[in-house]
């Protein structure tokens with residue numbers, strides 16, 4: 030079977046035309062044969078009766094061999110294809126005009142003979158051919174009468190040659206020839222017109238398939254995996270309709286995906302707005318409180334108090350500013366608006382740079398900032414600006430939450446295929462029950478809320494988000510009063 034729909038339709042059309050032609054040819058041949066048999070039998074209807082006229086072929090129920098011989102000889106001259114049989118009233122053969130070896134039957138059926146003798150029966154009627162056990166042929170028959178009684182029948186088989194003559198007639202007839210020629214010509218015409226129409230009709234389908242194919246090529250993840258599902262069955266060649274079904278399925282899957290994606294990002298945005306307004310409310314309320322106190326108690330406050338409230342308002346303002354920046358950063362990271370720029374760089378060098386940047390702050394806080402780099406190369410592929418942000422947030426926390434005299438150590442090490450960066454301190458540590466919550470936004474350990482250490486509670490949330498975007502995560506180990514250690518790994522290149 031051809032692969033394309035066009036090919037399949039053409040094959041079906043040709044098969045149908047062929048079947049119809051064979052049927053009509055068979056029908057025509059049978060009808061013509063019947064017609065010729067009818068005409069021949071009609072023409073020879075009275076042949077047997079005529080032969081019997083004035084010729085008593087039987088005497089006392091026995092064949093009169095002398096009379097018979099004469100008739101046989103006469104017929105042999107007139108028409109050798111006609112065969113004569115004398116039969117008794119039960120159909121038993123009594124005598125015939127042929128060599129004994131040629132006759133295969135001893136008895137012929139009486140039913141067709143009775144039918145023939147009945148007035149008004151439609152011809153052709155075919156009776157048993159004594160020379161062939163399977164054949165039936167047209168005939169003429171007349172009863173042999175003796176003293177008003179049927180003593181037998183003269184059964185005249187109208188010759189095998191008649192069959193040949195039918196074919197010859199058919200072949201010779203110019204009507205048959207012309208109609209055969211016309212039939213072949215019209216068949217060819219129908220075939221050509223059929224093929225052209227199929228081509229015309231499938232062309233649009235083909236064009237549509239082509240367009241969908243082009244669409245499919247623009248959709249790399251699209252169709253894969255769905256191919257086996259469609260009715261065509263595994264491994265079978267696909268025609269245009271199968272292709273259409275496949276592409277349609279891929280398209281609807283893609284639309285479903287996109288709608289799902291849109292819904293997800295929509296709900297994410299909504300959640301973000303809710304979170305942000307919640308995050309901003311607390312510092313805003315503090316700011317508002319400071320300003321209101323200043324307004325209401327303006328007269329009763331000393332200059333020093335006024336100054337204190339102003340400073341408080343200012344610090345809340347600053348905190349609000351930082352919070353807004355951090356929130357904005359986190360929002361862009363969460364909504365995938367920030368594209369990652371992967372590039373290979375040395376993580377050890379980056380850690381060194383960050384440590385250097387924090388050196389003055391550590392010194393001011395009375396801390397020792399140490400570096401522990403334990404490998405030669407530490408190339409990773411990541412977004413360098415974002416990883417720097419992670420290290421900055423971690424170093425900032427370590428310095429902020431470690432009392433004077435403590436140590437902060439930044440390190441880089443290799444573990445299998447990953448490069449691990451770590452920031453450890455000997456600071457206050459994080460209570461175990463709060464350990465899992467420090468990555469939430471905005472979360473600050475209870476002790477640090479309002480203790481003077483500045484922070485919006487978003488630094489670790491941002492760091493965790495950045496590492497998730499890189500396919501990793503931030504790890505934390507902490508012992509209350511002894512220190513904390515944050516670490517993360519990136520794939521080595």
Ligand SMILES: Nc1ncnc2c1ncn2[C@@H]1O[C@H](COP(=O)(O)OP(=O)(O)O)[C@@H](O)[C@H]1O
Nearest residue numbers: 426427430458467473474484485486487488489
């Ligand atoms: N190195 C650390 N030592 C002790 N506590 C820490 C450390 N790093 C973070 N934390 C706790 O986790 C909380 C969340 O940290 P973070 O998200 O960076 O917010 P922020 O630093 O703004 O408070 C901090 O408020 C602090 O209580």
Ligand SMILES: [Mg+2]
Nearest residue numbers: 426484488489
């Ligand atoms: Mg922080």
